[in-house]
Amino acid sequence: MEKTSKIYVAGHRGLVGSAILRALQCQGYSNVITRTHSELDLRNQEAVNRLFEQEKPDYVFLAAAKVGGIWANSQSPADFCYDNLLISANVIHAAYVNQVKKLLFLGSSCIYPKMAPQPIKEEYLLTGALEPTNEGYALAKISGMQLCKYYRRQYGCDFISAMPTNLYGINDNFDLNNSHVLPAMIRKFHEAKTQNKSEVVLWGTGKVLREFLYVDDLADALVHLINNYSAEIHVNIGTGEDLSINDLAILVRDVVGFKGKIVYDTSKPDGTPRKLLDVSLLHSTGWHHNTSLRKGIEIVYDWYQKQLK
Numbered sequence: 001m002e003k004t005s006k007i008y009v010a011g012h013r014g015l016v017g018s019a020i021l022r023a024l025q026c027q028g029y030s031n032v033i034t035r036t037h038s039e040l041d042l043r044n045q046e047a048v049n050r051l052f053e054q055e056k057p058d059y060v061f062l063a064a065a066k067v068g069g070i071w072a073n074s075q076s077p078a079d080f081c082y083d084n085l086l087i088s089a090n091v092i093h094a095a096y097v098n099q100v101k102k103l104l105f106l107g108s109s110c111i112y113p114k115m116a117p118q119p120i121k122e123e124y125l126l127t128g129a130l131e132p133t134n135e136g137y138a139l140a141k142i143s144g145m146q147l148c149k150y151y152r153r154q155y156g157c158d159f160i161s162a163m164p165t166n167l168y169g170i171n172d173n174f175d176l177n178n179s180h181v182l183p184a185m186i187r188k189f190h191e192a193k194t195q196n197k198s199e200v201v202l203w204g205t206g207k208v209l210r211e212f213l214y215v216d217d218l219a220d221a222l223v224h225l226i227n228n229y230s231a232e233i234h235v236n237i238g239t240g241e242d243l244s245i246n247d248l249a250i251l252v253r254d255v256v257g258f259k260g261k262i263v264y265d266t267s268k269p270d271g272t273p274r275k276l277l278d279v280s281l282l283h284s285t286g287w288h289h290n291t292s293l294r295k296g297i298e299i300v301y302d303w304y305q306k307q308l309k
Helices: 015-026 045-055 070-075 077-097 132-155 181-194 215-228 245-256 280-284 293-308
Strands: 007-010 059-062 102-106 159-164 166-168 199-203 212-214 235-237 261-265
Touching (some): 015 166, 015 215, 077 132, 102 215, 159 215, 166 215, 166 293, 181 199, 212 215, 235 280, 245 261, 245 293
Parallel strands (some): 166 212
16 A cells, blocks of 8 residues: 555454554554544445445555444344445445445454364365354355455455454443453452452353464554455464453453452353464564553553543
């Protein structure tokens, strides 16, 4: 990308999209366009086509999505599947029609089979059954990735896909009903500390393993990939390291400064036993993550406290 190339970031107010904006601005890209959801409903094909016809972006980061944790996904599978199918199809097709130079589509690590061998290689996609609790969301994301692959094959479009691991960072969602595990932990431990509670109750057993990537590291990787990668196979983005939910809870408790106990509600689901991405392909392109998990959590907790004030 040239510094003056017109770049459309879809989903710029979300966790990932806002980080992409920060990365682009930091690296000197000066011609970035955005639209809020009230200005443009990406589920509306006509509205999406109108945007692309008017703006003619050179590059597109497709980070817009309806997202949520285990509870939200399991309660509203139709919504998660329908909304994300429409968003993906509308933006990818409009990019093809309007001759976008390059598009980068964001997937999710939940697209992989529930019992995939670890660490998960890119080629494990579509080799087994999905995790039932977020199957609707996963199917929509798989469809978006496959669309990028098919437009590349049939029309020669330079559309690529990236597969981030579990993310956290500034602008995360801390709503306990539909947030992901790390921001939910930060909120629970903070509220327990301020309310002088003796314990914090977390879902599941605490034994499942998860990998976490600071979202600004992801954004840096995405800009790197759009400038340096072009192939049909999607790219895993992560740290290549994981830890148990219990170890994560102990780390978050320490950063927040809560002194009480951690209790697990084993009547609640754990989700996939392990999700560690193989990041060999990413590393071969010359990119590695920069932010340690503890440092990232410290940054996010400081930001969270400022938002409360």
